[in-house]
Amino acid sequence: MIGTVVAGRYRVEAELGRGGMGVVYRAVQLPIERPVALKVLRRELVDAPKARARFEREARALSALPHPSAVAIYDFGEHEGMAYLAMELLHGETLSEALREGAFGAARAIDVATQLADVLAAAHGVGLVHRDLKPENIVLEGETVRVLDFGLAFLAAREGPAGRMTREGVVVGTPAYLSPEQARGEDVGPATDVYALGCVLHELLTGKAPFVGTEMEVLTKQMFAPAPPLEREGGLDVPAALDVLRRAMLDKVPDRRPGAAEIRDRLALLDPDPDRGRVRASADGYLGARAARMVEAAPASEPSADVPEIGVVGEISPELMLGLTANGIAAFVLSDAEPIDGSTRALYAPGADEAALRALSAHGLPIVTDHAKGDIAGLTARLAAGAADVVLRPVAAADLARKLLRVTRDG
The missing domain is CATH 3.30.200.20 (Phosphorylase Kinase; domain 1)
Known part of the structure; x- marks a missing residue:
């Protein structure tokens, strides 16, 4: 290569x-x-x-x-x-490498955990669950914390290729940072990431994960053992409120764990540096930043906090899905069994013929389809069958996004 x-x-x-x-x-x-x-x-x-x-x-x-x-x-x-x-391309060292030099002081541990809680809050806000948060997947670039490897992540609100892939009953993740529900092979959610963050916080403060031993011993302790006390050679000087929060994050019952945003805010109150604020990423900042990071098409519209949800009826390439995301469209593929809910603003039906368009029109949502360039008769027929607009093949993400934004605005 x-x-x-x-x-x-x-x-x-x-x-x-x-x-x-x-x-x-x-x-x-x-x-x-x-x-x-x-x-x-x-x-x-x-x-x-x-x-x-x-x-x-x-x-x-x-x-x-x-x-x-x-x-x-x-x-x-x-x-x-x-x-x-x-x-x-990141430049720095993993948290796992940094911890080889020993545990962090309380102030640095709070700062790192605050940044991790902030990125998890953002992920959970868009329905994303990491499922494998651990020191090897965390990079320190100076004072900035970065999170890697979303290959095990799933979009909690979606099923299929872009959503959940792991069957219930299959353990996915790294044993030392698995939540009890993960260790049992049960369904997971944002609380799973919170538990992993609690394990990371424990390691930041003590230099080791909460539970150690063979893989089976660790899995058993994750499911049944209470959160261990904070102990390290030389003693620990940790605010009592931080230990209370750590124990809450390591609660065996997912519903009793605090959310990532709450953890971030509680940690910020414990930070000895009051001027070290962490700015939450807004939807506006996200759309502008995502578009700037993409290689090809620029955004079809100005960034907006109102991100329309578009249901895709048919096959769509991963590249086109990513292009729509960069242009401010939250697209997801609809399955035959999945009802169209009230949050769906429009439909994109690639390859739909007149009969399919007439059937989709019954949902009362604007529809955009695609069609071959130069076939005026076919294009006219699709508009007559109920399409609000037609994008010409080969479909460019920016062109499709522009039409979808227009029909959601006008429709």
Whole structure:
């Protein structure tokens, strides 16, 4: 791979690391010479549907997360049958590496945990659950905390390729940071990330995870053992309120754990540096930042806090879905069994014929479809069958987003 130019614009320079799913390279984006991290699905997994779906899910998760502590995604695509993901290249050390030097003081631990709670609050706000928060997936860039590896994440409100993939009863995550519900193979939600954050906070303060032992011993303790006391050699000087919060985060019952936003706010009150405020990412900042990070199309409209939900009826490429996200559209694929709810503002029906458009019109929502360039008769027929607008093939994300925003505004 070294020296290869991927997709005509990413020159691979060196391997940074590899895992079970993919290999990460340092690359340069041409012609602007921007350093990037290029994650490539391992060749032996190219034909494995679940591996490909998880890889695509990471791209969608990163694209959906409105927060500066998340890693920016620049591009996602395929090169000679090989899926790739171009991301921001980080410079720093993992929290796991930093902790080899010993536990953090209370002030630094509070600062790191506050930033982690902030990015989790943003993720949970868009329905995203990480499921594998741990020191190896946290990078320290000076005073700034970044969260990696959303490959296990799912969108809690969606099923299918971009949503939940793991069956109930299957344990996913890293044992030392698993919530009790994860250890039992049960369904998970935002409270699962809160438990993992409690484990990380414990390790920040003591230098070790709350529960240690063999994998089975750790899983058993996660499910049944109470939160251990804060102990480390030389003693600890920790505010009592911080220990109370840590114990609440490690509660065995998910519904009793505080939310990430509450944790962030409670930690901020304990921060000895009152001027060290963390700015929450707003929807406006998210849309503007996401569009600026994308390689190709610029936003079709000005950023807005009102992000319309668009139901997709039919097949849509991952690249087009990401392009819609960058242009301020929250698109999701509707299944045959999934009812169209009141939050759906419009429908995109790629490849729909006149009969399909007439059937979809019964929902009372504006519909955008696509059609071949130059076929005026076919275009007219689709408008007559109920389409509010038609985008010409090949479909560009910015063009489609512009039409969808218009029909949601006018409809």
